Amino acid sequence: MQNKNLPNGTRDEFGPQAQIKETIQNKLLSGFKNRGFQKLTTPVIEYSDVFKPLNPDDYRPYQMLDEQGETLVLRPDLTLPVARVMSATGLNLPVKWYYGGDVFRLKKRLSGSYNQLSQAGIEIVGYEGVRAEWECLSVALSECQRLGIPNVTLQLSEAGFVDAVISQLAIPQPTRESLKQALYAKDLSDYNRLCQPLVETEFSEFLREWPWLFGSFDQVMEVVKTLPDNESLKRMIHDLTTTQQFVNNQFPNYRVTVDLSIPSPQVYYTGMVFRGFTEQSADYLFSGGRYDDLLTNFQQVKVPAVGLAFEIDALVQRVPVPESGPQTLIYFDDEQWPQAEQLLHKLGNATLCLTHNFEAAKRLAASTNSKLLDLTKRR
Amino acid sequence: MKPIKIALTKGRTEQQVIPLLEASGIDCSGLRSKGRRLIFDDDPRYEIILVKGPDVLTYLNSGSVQIGIVGSDVLDEQGNRQYAMLNLSVGKCRFVLASTEDFDPQQQRRKIIATKYPNITKRYFQSIGEDVEIIKIEGSVELAPLIGLADAIVDIVETGNTLKENNLHVYAKLQPVNTKLVVNRLALRQSQVPIKSLITSLQTADRQIKQFEMNGEWTR
Numbered sequence: 001m002q003n004k005n006l007p008n009g010t011r012d013e014f015g016p017q018a019q020i021k022e023t024i025q026n027k028l029l030s031g032f033k034n035r036g037f038q039k040l041t042t043p044v045i046e047y048s049d050v051f052k053p054l055n056p057d058d059y060r061p062y063q064m065l066d067e068q069g070e071t072l073v074l075r076p077d078l079t080l081p082v083a084r085v086m087s088a089t090g091l092n093l094p095v096k097w098y099y100g101g102d103v104f105r106l107k108k109r110l111s112g113s114y115n116q117l118s119q120a121g122i123e124i125v126g127y128e129g130v131r132a133e134w135e136c137l138s139v140a141l142s143e144c145q146r147l148g149i150p151n152v153t154l155q156l157s158e159a160g161f162v163d164a165v166i167s168q169l170a171i172p173q174p175t176r177e178s179l180k181q182a183l184y185a186k187d188l189s190d191y192n193r194l195c196q197p198l199v200e201t202e203f204s205e206f207l208r209e210w211p212w213l214f215g216s217f218d219q220v221m222e223v224v225k226t227l228p229d230n231e232s233l234k235r236m237i238h239d240l241t242t243t244q245q246f247v248n249n250q251f252p253n254y255r256v257t258v259d260l261s262i263p264s265p266q267v268y269y270t271g272m273v274f275r276g277f278t279e280q281s282a283d284y285l286f287s288g289g290r291y292d293d294l295l296t297n298f299q300q301v302k303v304p305a306v307g308l309a310f311e312i313d314a315l316v317q318r319v320p321v322p323e324s325g326p327q328t329l330i331y332f333d334d335e336q337w338p339q340a341e342q343l344l345h346k347l348g349n350a351t352l353c354l355t356h357n358f359e360a361a362k363r364l365a366a367s368t369n370s371k372l373l374d375l376t377k378r379r
Numbered sequence: 380m381k382p383i384k385i386a387l388t389k390g391r392t393e394q395q396v397i398p399l400l401e402a403s404g405i406d407c408s409g410l411r412s413k414g415r416r417l418i419f420d421d422d423p424r425y426e427i428i429l430v431k432g433p434d435v436l437t438y439l440n441s442g443s444v445q446i447g448i449v450g451s452d453v454l455d456e457q458g459n460r461q462y463a464m465l466n467l468s469v470g471k472c473r474f475v476l477a478s479t480e481d482f483d484p485q486q487q488r489r490k491i492i493a494t495k496y497p498n499i500t501k502r503y504f505q506s507i508g509e510d511v512e513i514i515k516i517e518g519s520v521e522l523a524p525l526i527g528l529a530d531a532i533v534d535i536v537e538t539g540n541t542l543k544e545n546n547l548h549v550y551a552k553l554q555p556v557n558t559k560l561v562v563n564r565l566a567l568r569q570s571q572v573p574i575k576s577l578i579t580s581l582q583t584a585d586r587q588i589k590q591f592e593m594n595g596e597w598t599r
Contacts, residue, residue, distance in 0.1 A: 057460075058460075111440065111441075112437070112441055113441070185462060186462035186463075186567070187463055188464050189465055215568070257568070259568070279569055283442070
């Protein structure tokens with residue numbers, strides 16, 4: 001019998017933590033709605049083919065079979081279902097969606113990590129140009145502000161940057177690939193070895209710093225300046241720079257950093273990528289970016305799309321716990337039910353005491369640290 | 380500033396890494412005379428904890444520590460998603476396939492291999508297109524072919540002395556094992572400056588130790 005045990009990687013949520021989580025979810029969803037986004041709800045169960053583009057190491061799904069023998073999964077991601085909806089229903093563009101729900105990813109057993117994670121996010125589909133990214137960033141940072149999370153660092157990056165630089169290096173294709181892997185893994189020992197043939201080239205100064213090419217915007221740009229001129233790089237850097245200026249103007253309290261040494265989060269990302277974290281957080285609070293290739297898993301035609309997802313469980317850890325005094329326990333007799341109801345709504349942080357006598361009510365108040373309000377004395 | 384937390388693999392790795400940490404200017408006096416302590420903050424910039432190899436990754440993945448120092452054997456066996464940034468020039472050894480003298484690598488039946496590292500063993504035999512039965516052993520792996528539990532073993536060899544003493548022979552050399560400095564991905568961004576300076580001083584100390592070892596041999 002396993003009727004008292006939870007499966008690995010799951011948990012019950014109750015008490016203040018569960019309430020904070022619900023408050024965050026409600027605030028985010030109403031925030032999205034108030035900006036004119038439309039709600040989209042997709043099923044928890046989907047065909048596993050929907051999630052083919054995801055890296056299976058990070059998104060190992062719970063699997064089962066349907067009655068036809070097709071593989072079903074509990075969704076490990078919420079963005080690809082949006083793409084499926086877009087592609088299957090032929091909606092008129094542009095559209096702005098918002099969603100909230102849980103994703104399921106099998107993590108290593110007994111490692112302390114959870115397999116069910118709550119997310120809430122937006123997708124802006126059908127807008128080309130950097131203004132779609134800017135709306136996502138406005139949502140990300142204004143929601144952090146509304147939730148009272150200080151000291152958020154916004155990290156910008158660009159999915160195409162690494163390939164754009166590597167393709168210019170005068171080394172054979174297999175070496176390029178190894179260099180890229182060493183850069184992504186930040187394996188400095190291997191990276192330095194692979195860079196040896198390039199020390200005499202115009203890239204040498206840049207290559208020396210590349211694995212460390214993240215952090216302060218200005219410092220990173222100083223290093224980027226040493227690169228030889230290239231049109232596609234120029235465009236990327238221009239977008240990053242104007243975005244940094246946009247965020248600095250709109251959200252002067254949040255720090256903007258840039259990272260030009262990381263891989264694209266998924267194959268379908270095509271442009272700017274952003275993530276948010278605080279000094280204390282063990283996980284990113286939000287992440288997103290431009291993925292114009294998102295729909296190509298489902299159809300031939302490319303559609304411009306930018307999205308953003310909040311990690312609700314990471315936010316819960318960062319949102320300050322509101323101070324609430326003791327609850328008021330309203331003791332009353334049957335005839336006083338209407339008055340008790342009235343008082344309940346007036347007081348807030350109160351609850352009806354359903355015991356049959358005052359002695360029991362007193363014991364309950366003492367054991368739960370509540371204030372006892374005796375309505376029967378008010379007759 | 381809060382200290383950087385480092386999970387150090389206790390035992391052999393710890394002993395080999397302490398001189399390197401000291402050469403990088405880290406106060407390891409507590410580690411030198413540790414008694415039963417497990418947390419060391421003699422150097423105010425760092426908090427070093429001693430844990431078993433596989434636990435280094437558990438602490439690192441949860442973000443409880445920012446840096447781990449652990450053998451590549453553990454990383455390869457468990458699968459690593461954090462940044463293995465440096466190879467430290469200590470603790471170098473190698474995985475080998477070893478067995479008794481009468482072992483026939485070409486034998487016409489499914490081999491039974493005993494090991495502490497089932498994933499590494501599986502990947503090796505897959506790479507040479509062979510399917511074997513793997514038995515997981517927790518220690519003294521050398522016993523398995525001697526007692527008849529397995530046809531051969533996959534294990535780490537440093538000097539080869541243990542194999543020799545047990546009359547075991549190396550039949551194939553697998554991947555090398557070295558000690559790695561691993562950094563949590565997010566922590567690298569949160570503490571970029573102190574981690575970069577630690578890595579730079581470790582790189583310098585590592586080079587110096589290598590040079591010293593080479594010179595030592597030349598002058599002998």
